Structure formats: structure tokens, C-alpha cells
Amino acid sequence: MKKLINVDKTFEGMRVDRFLRNRLGQIPQGLIEKNLRNGTIKLNKKKVKSSKKIKYNDKIELYNFTFKNNIKHTKEKFIPSTDIIKENEDLIIENNDNFVVLNKQSGISVQGGTKSKKNIIDIFAKSNLFKHAKPFSVHRLDKDTSGVFIIAKNRETAQLLTSLFRLRKVYKTYLAICNGELILSNKGIIKNQLVRFENKKKIIEIAETKYEILDKNNNATFIELHPITGRKHQLRKQLFNLGNSIIGDKKYNTTRSLKITNKNLMLHSYEIKFKINQKKYTFRAIPPVYFRNMLKVKRLNF
Secondary structure (H helix, E strand, O other): OEEEEEOOHHHOOOEHHHHHHHHHOOOOHHHHHHHHHHOOEEEOOEOOOOOOEOOOOOEEEEEOOOHHHOOOOOOOOOOOOHHHHHHHHOOEEEEOOOEEEEEEOOOOEOOOOOOOOOEHHHHHHOOHHHOOOOOEEOOOOOOOOEEEEEEEOOHHHHHHHHHHHHOOOOEEEEEEEEEOOOOOOOEEEEEEEEEEEEOOEEEEEEEEEEEEEEEEOOOEEEEEEEEOOOOOOHHHHHHHHOOOOEOOOOOOOOOOOOOOOOOOOOEEEEEEEEEEOOEEEEEEOOOOHHHHHHHHHOOOOO
């Protein structure tokens, strides 16, 4: 039995393995690579590697590949209500032909997962703003982090913005309120090694962040952060390692002996800058009310 899949323009430039998962479900990576190696899956009648980029009108053939029996349980899509769609549309800072920028709320994931169904991508997929387009996530923003977030409206813009983020051509500014007085000079660079695990494999990565202390006292520190590298949970981990975790951080918390009464993470994506075809873009998001209230409680000046 042979199944033929034609590649439409939406998926041009995507890796063949990602395309297959997009079309067929969450197939294990090892299974895709095995079938590409043995020729059960071919691109334009040729064997290719999983990293091969596909093009418009390419033809992918699956020979005797019973993918339905191999698909892992596919995550349920979140179906947003009209009120939820409107609530998130009201947070939009910029809307043009190629992308949307919004002031993302804390407590909502960018994409759905096993622990979190409600997510930005599924919400905007049902928005009239994307009636003739597909929302693409081009960068990360933690579920509990608020602030500037970009959604591309087409694959070309998604690829361009993803490349700008990867090449560090997008300049991000975060605001954070930390526990205790941060004992550092007023400006500088935080550079250290961060540890993460992939399954049981330990991975050590260098992380760099420019910072400026905006205000501080014995009780708390208000800090501006400009990540140079883009490690997972970079800002939260670095401040935790310094002994001054971000207020409200339940995972990287230097005050574990104290009960965390604040439910919000005091980390906000304040500004994003980038350039496309010599045109400069700058987007800012006002910190949420709970963030500004915390500054008052901690007697810190914005």
C-alpha cells in the first residue's frame, strides 16, 4: 500500500520529519528516521535524511507504512470560547499582514502540552484575525511570564523571525522583581554555567545576560535584563543561582523555607526590537497591575 502526500505552499522550507509529524500525528522521531533510512518513506522517490527541507509541490511517498498503529496519543486541542478569544485579542499591541504582537498574560502557555491545554496558538487559530492564515510561534515565553509575544501569520515570516531570534538579531528587555538585595554593581553582565538534563544526559551551557539594577533595598531588587544567549529558563535560573530568585517563582526559589503567597511570577517581557528590510520595529508591553502593585509593596521605583 502506498500513500502519497503533496506539499502545499504553507509548509515550504520545513524539515521532512516535522512535516510528517504535522500531517500524521506525534510519530516517534526514531520511527521516522528508520523509515527514511530503509526507503519506506521517500521524498520525490528518493531516500533523504530527516533534516531535508521540503519544497512546494514536493511529493512524499509512504510505502506500507502503517503510521496509525505507531502514533502516540495526540494531545487534545484547546477549543477557546468567544470570550477567551476576545480577551486575548484585546491584548494586541500590533496587527499587520505578517505578524501579531500582544501583551501576553501570565498563566497561559504559548502552545498546548500535557500539563496545559489552554494556549495562545489554539486561541488565535480560532480568531478572525487568522481566518485566512495559520498562527506560528516564533519564540519562547514561559507560561508564567507576561509581556511582548510575537505570532507570525505565514510560514515565510515565521522562518524569518525564527532566524532573527536564533542569530540574536532580536533584542529583548525583561523586567523582574527579585527576593532580597542583589549584591552586584549597578550595570554589568551575568555570565555562568547552567545545567539541564535531556533524559539522563547532563548538559552544561554558558549563559550570558546584560543587566541594570533599576532600584533596590534590603527587601527586594527591581532589575532590567537583556539576555544575550537564549537558554531555557535562563533569567530565572541565573537569578536563582545568585541567591535572589524572582518573586513568585515556584520552581527556582531561594526562599523555600517561606511560604510563597504570591501566585504571580514577577518576570515581564517589556520590550522587543528587531529590523526587517532596514525597517526598525520596537514593541513595548506595559507591566500588569500585579507587577506594578508589587513594586509599591516592596517600595521600589519604576
